[in-house]
Each structure stands twice: as structure tokens, then as C-alpha cells.
Amino acid sequence: MADSDKFITRGVRSMFLSTAFFFVANVFVKEVSHLPAMEAVFFRCTIASVLCLIGLHRAKASVIGSNHLILALRGIFGTIALFTFFVTLHNIPLATAQTLQYVSPIFSAVLAIVILREKLGRTQWLFYAIAFAGVLLIQRVDHRVEPFYVMLGVLSAFCSGMAYNLVRRMSGQEHRLTIVFHFQLVGAIAGFIAILFEWVQPTGWDWLWLLGLGVFSQLGQIYLTDALQREKVAGVAIVIYSGLVYAVVIGWTIFGEAQSLLSLAGMLLVVAGVLASVFNSRRLERRVEDVEATAA
Numbered sequence: 001m002a003d004s005d006k007f008i009t010r011g012v013r014s015m016f017l018s019t020a021f022f023f024v025a026n027v028f029v030k031e032v033s034h035l036p037a038m039e040a041v042f043f044r045c046t047i048a049s050v051l052c053l054i055g056l057h058r059a060k061a062s063v064i065g066s067n068h069l070i071l072a073l074r075g076i077f078g079t080i081a082l083f084t085f086f087v088t089l090h091n092i093p094l095a096t097a098q099t100l101q102y103v104s105p106i107f108s109a110v111l112a113i114v115i116l117r118e119k120l121g122r123t124q125w126l127f128y129a130i131a132f133a134g135v136l137l138i139q140r141v142d143h144r145v146e147p148f149y150v151m152l153g154v155l156s157a158f159c160s161g162m163a164y165n166l167v168r169r170m171s172g173q174e175h176r177l178t179i180v181f182h183f184q185l186v187g188a189i190a191g192f193i194a195i196l197f198e199w200v201q202p203t204g205w206d207w208l209w210l211l212g213l214g215v216f217s218q219l220g221q222i223y224l225t226d227a228l229q230r231e232k233v234a235g236v237a238i239v240i241y242s243g244l245v246y247a248v249v250i251g252w253t254i255f256g257e258a259q260s261l262l263s264l265a266g267m268l269l270v271v272a273g274v275l276a277s278v279f280n281s282r283r284l285e286r287r288v289e290d291v292e293a294t295a296a
Contacts, residue, residue: 011230014223019243021220026098026247028213029089030255032206036198037086040213041079042191045184047214048221052181055222061175065182074166074179075186081159082187084152092145092153094251095259096138098243099267100153103131105240105274107161112168127277134269142263167225176225183221244271 025044032040056063065071088097106128135154138145167179202210244267251257259267 009230011227014227014230015240018220018223018227019240020246021216021223023098023243023246023250025213025216025220026089026094027250027254028209028216029086030094031209032202032213033090035200035202035206036194037083037090038191038194038198039200040086040210041083041187042195043210044082044213044217045079045187045191047211048218049181049184049188051215051218052177052184055177056175056181059175059177062178063181065174065178067170067173070166070170071174071179071182072186074163074170075183077159077163077166078183079187079190081156081163083190084156084159088149088153088156092149093142093257093259094255095244095247095257095267096142096145096263097149097153098247099138099270100135100150101157101160102240102244102270102274103135103154104157104160104164106131106277107158108164109161109277111161111165124277127273129273130276131270131273134266134271134273137266137269138263142260142266176222179225180218180221184218 029040053063085097085101088100109124110128135150138150163183170179248259248264248267252259
């Protein structure tokens, strides 16, 4: 059986690993909520940049790459997405912040129309409306979630969607570590500039959380880039939502962030809307492939 005919393809497997690693990193971000978000970005990206350089040296791959503009844009959008996501993690429940980030596949699909010339079915818009209805429900029923942080979460998802498409734009053209390095480098530079104006001294366990944030984020980024280069965004997006279960359980047991039934309903609407979109997209792709095979 061909890899593309399986559900657990190499791309899906990479996305599973990416989701797990990023979730652990998100927990570390919550642990350092008393530090400025850009300070966390600085440590995360600086540690990851060093790891990238080591990996690039071992792989004998190019550090500067060839798609300079796209690499720079990927780094800029990725850094904005990272910063805004960290701000939401610091100020609203873990599961809620992660749910807002989950609308990124919607922006990925919409932006792919322009960036990658991919088509979007009419029914997809209905599914996206369901997902955004979930976002609105969460904001209305959870008093811990202010509209400002919902807007930041959506902005983070938009920038992530843009970054995902830029990664796919370079599929087969750049080594995945080259792509990751440029993102981390932009984040490290932006973080360094920010801490010159606002610095809070980490103490005690903070140093371990920051180290773990950098290491686990790097692992997550590598596997995410690998997944996005192997398959279309819609093909691996379904896997991202496995992290919501972790977020609800860990948010409740470790951070005391209990969720009401209506909040959970909003999260499920977001997941259901995007998952329905993913399944519909894959169904249409198979239909097109069948038609093309018949025509051949």
C-alpha cells in the first residue's frame, strides 16, 4: 500500500510528534507566565537557533538557503504568531489558548487560494463558520477570556496559517532545518531587541522551563516542517487536535483551569468545524484523483 493511501502516513506521524512536543513546550510557557512573553520568545528561539546550526552542520545543509525573501517572511510571520500565542497562554486558560490556535488551518486553506493556487470548496465556508461560532461561544461564556486575547489568538492563528503556506511554498527547495533556522533567527533577534527594554530576571526553576521550552519547541518545529513538506496542510491538520485533550486535562490538573460545559462545547465546535473541512477536502481530492485516473 502506498504511503499516500494510509491514514498514518509519514506526514501524519510527523504531525503527531510535533503536536506532542509543542504541547510540552506550551506547558513550560505557562510555567513562566510571570516573565514577559518576548523574553520567552528570546530564550525559545535562541536555544532553537543553536540546535538548528548544529543540525545544519551535521547535515551539511545550507544555512542561508536560496529563497531569501520567503524565508524572511516565514520568520516574520512565525515570530508574530509565536509572540501573540505566548501572550494568550500567559493570560487565558491553556486549553482555550490552544483552541484559538486551532483555527489556523482555516487561514491556511484560505491563504492557500492566493499563495499556492489551491481551490476551496463552497461547503468549506460553512465548516469554517461553525469553527468561528465555537470561538465566539468560548468568548461569551468564559469570563476569564477577554475579547482582546481572543483577537490576539485569532491573529496568532492567521500568522501561523501564513507561515504554514510559506513553508509549503518552499517544499523540495530548502532543507527543513534551513527553514526552521530562519524562523528561529528572526525570533531570537526580535526577542533580543525586546529584552533590552523589558527584562525580568529568571530564577530557580525558570531556567529549566526556558531550556525545555527551547528544546521541545525545536523538536516540534522540525517535525511540523517535515509534515508540511510531505503533505498538504489539510492532510495533516486533523492530527493537531489531539493536543486539545492534553490541554484540557493538564490545564485542569496542573493549573486548576476547569472548563464549563459551554466552554467545552465551544472548543468542540471549533474542532468539529475544522475537522469536517479536512475530511471534506480529502474526499474531494480523492474524487479528483479517481476522475484523473479514469481519464488516463
